[in-house]
Amino acid sequence: MDHFDVAIVGGGVVGSATAYYLRKHGFSGSVAIIEKDTTYQFGCTGRSLGGLRQQFSTPENIELSKFGLKLVRGLKTEFGAEADVSFHENGYLIMASESGMPVLEENHRVQMAGGADNIILKGSDLMARFSWVSGEGVAGACFGLSGEGWLDPYSLMTLFRKTAVAQSVKIIPHELTALAADNERISSITLSNGETLTCAHLVNAAGAGAGHVARLANIALPVGPRKRYVYCIDCPQATEALHNAPLTVEPGGVFFRPEGRNFLCGNSPEEDDEPADLNWDVDYAWFEESIWPSLATQVPQFETIKVINAWVGHYDYNALDQNAILGRHPEIRNFYFANGFSGHGLQQGPAAGNAIAELIMHGVYRTIDLTRMGYERVMRNEPLFEKNII
Numbered sequence: 001m002d003h004f005d006v007a008i009v010g011g012g013v014v015g016s017a018t019a020y021y022l023r024k025h026g027f028s029g030s031v032a033i034i035e036k037d038t039t040y041q042f043g044c045t046g047r048s049l050g051g052l053r054q055q056f057s058t059p060e061n062i063e064l065s066k067f068g069l070k071l072v073r074g075l076k077t078e079f080g081a082e083a084d085v086s087f088h089e090n091g092y093l094i095m096a097s098e099s100g101m102p103v104l105e106e107n108h109r110v111q112m113a114g115g116a117d118n119i120i121l122k123g124s125d126l127m128a129r130f131s132w133v134s135g136e137g138v139a140g141a142c143f144g145l146s147g148e149g150w151l152d153p154y155s156l157m158t159l160f161r162k163t164a165v166a167q168s169v170k171i172i173p174h175e176l177t178a179l180a181a182d183n184e185r186i187s188s189i190t191l192s193n194g195e196t197l198t199c200a201h202l203v204n205a206a207g208a209g210a211g212h213v214a215r216l217a218n219i220a221l222p223v224g225p226r227k228r229y230v231y232c233i234d235c236p237q238a239t240e241a242l243h244n245a246p247l248t249v250e251p252g253g254v255f256f257r258p259e260g261r262n263f264l265c266g267n268s269p270e271e272d273d274e275p276a277d278l279n280w281d282v283d284y285a286w287f288e289e290s291i292w293p294s295l296a297t298q299v300p301q302f303e304t305i306k307v308i309n310a311w312v313g314h315y316d317y318n319a320l321d322q323n324a325i326l327g328r329h330p331e332i333r334n335f336y337f338a339n340g341f342s343g344h345g346l347q348q349g350p351a352a353g354n355a356i357a358e359l360i361m362h363g364v365y366r367t368i369d370l371t372r373m374g375y376e377r378v379m380r381n382e383p384l385f386e387k388n389i390i
């Protein structure tokens with residue numbers, strides 16, 4: 001029976017980053033990533049929009065994303081001169097209606113205290129900076145002057161994975177199907193090929209499948225898939241200014257950002273409108289009914305557009321509070337969680353991987369204190385709500 005010092009379930013950005021930071025911090029034990037889909041096509045990471053922002057309401061989320069920003073800015077130092085994740089530092093522009101302004105302004109104060117570089121824009125200041133905005137129903141907006149934008153998710157994940165593999169991290173191309181625990185420890189892992197492994201530490205980095213993996217050890221983790229649609233639209237009359245837009249979120253939550261000569265857009269549905277099925281079929285009626293009208297109201301140039309592509313991604317959704325669950329299980333002491341990022345895990349994957357590596361190696365967080373994000377709040381049913389979910 002093979003034994004690994006660290007086994008990581010899931011080789012997306014979070015699992016790959018965990019392996020990478022273990023090696024970066026000098027962990028010399030054996031490390032394996034168990035990944036059921038080595039094409040990485042169905043995971044959350046490859047289907048993400050790649051947004052990176054400091055516009056959160058939870059201080060820890062700002063810290064987690066700042067870690068990602070620092071990495072992206074220093075990418076060539078970290079991974080070598082050829083490394084590139086196509087970071088577009090165009091900012092986020094999050095708009096609010098009159099009733100949404102108190103929350104936007106309160107979040108802005110939290111963000112400034114956390115070292116973010118953003119401003120509140122109202123009325124003519126907003127229109128002067130972004131001429132393509134209609135401003136209908138908009139009382140104000142928060143704009144990231146620096147440190148926000150988007151990057152290529154697949155490239156970031158691949159940098160972590162390839163660097164880890166070059167440092168003898170093993171990829172095991174099977175599904176984890178069963179867990180055995182005794183004496184408050186995960187004692188063995190069973191794979192879809194029937195093989196059984198043992199490990200000293202097990203990291204759950206299974207994305208939308210994290211709740212299922214936890215249940216294999218009889219642990220309730222409120223993380224599961226939520227279906228989301230991303231639409232790619234062509235807007236032939238878009239001006240240069242619109243092509244240089246930030247990632248923009250209108251007051252109803254519909255968002256868009258430039259993607260080459262096109263634009264990506266979408267929206268997260270209200271709880272009652274969540275798609276019931278979890279297949280990979282795109283709902284084009286949802287675009288016509290719920291996305292396009294709001295887009296065209298806020299950006300009149302989007303009145304004439306064509307959907308040229310669309311895809312489905314499954315959010316790794318934490319139903320308790322839409323925030324990551326990070327850290328060691330309080331009772332099963334060799335089982336670690338890095339789950340439930342609920343739409344902001346691409347930018348937080350590097351910091352989450354680093355944090356789990358610190359816990360495994362030192363037993364404590366050294367870079368960012370993430371104690372509040374631990375599994376304990378799930379046990380106590382005490383949500384730590386993030387207000388800025390996109």
Ligand SMILES: Cc1cc2nc3c(=O)[nH]c(=O)nc-3n(C[C@H](O)[C@H](O)[C@H](O)COP(=O)(O)OP(=O)(O)OC[C@H]3O[C@@H](n4cnc5c(N)ncnc54)[C@H](O)[C@@H]3O)c2cc1C
Nearest residue numbers: 010012013014044045048051176207209313344345346347
């Ligand atoms: C449409 C969309 C847009 C998004 N936009 C953004 C954004 O703008 N900014 C942002 O920061 N985040 C965004 N996200 C969220 C972000 O993509 C995720 O939070 C992040 O990628 C999670 O990474 P992960 O490594 O945990 O999960 P994944 O990338 O899903 O990796 C988990 C891996 O675990 C594997 N796995 C699962 N179960 C098992 C098992 N039992 N055995 C073996 N392997 C298993 C899966 O095959 C998968 O490869 C978006 C997500 C979606 C869907």
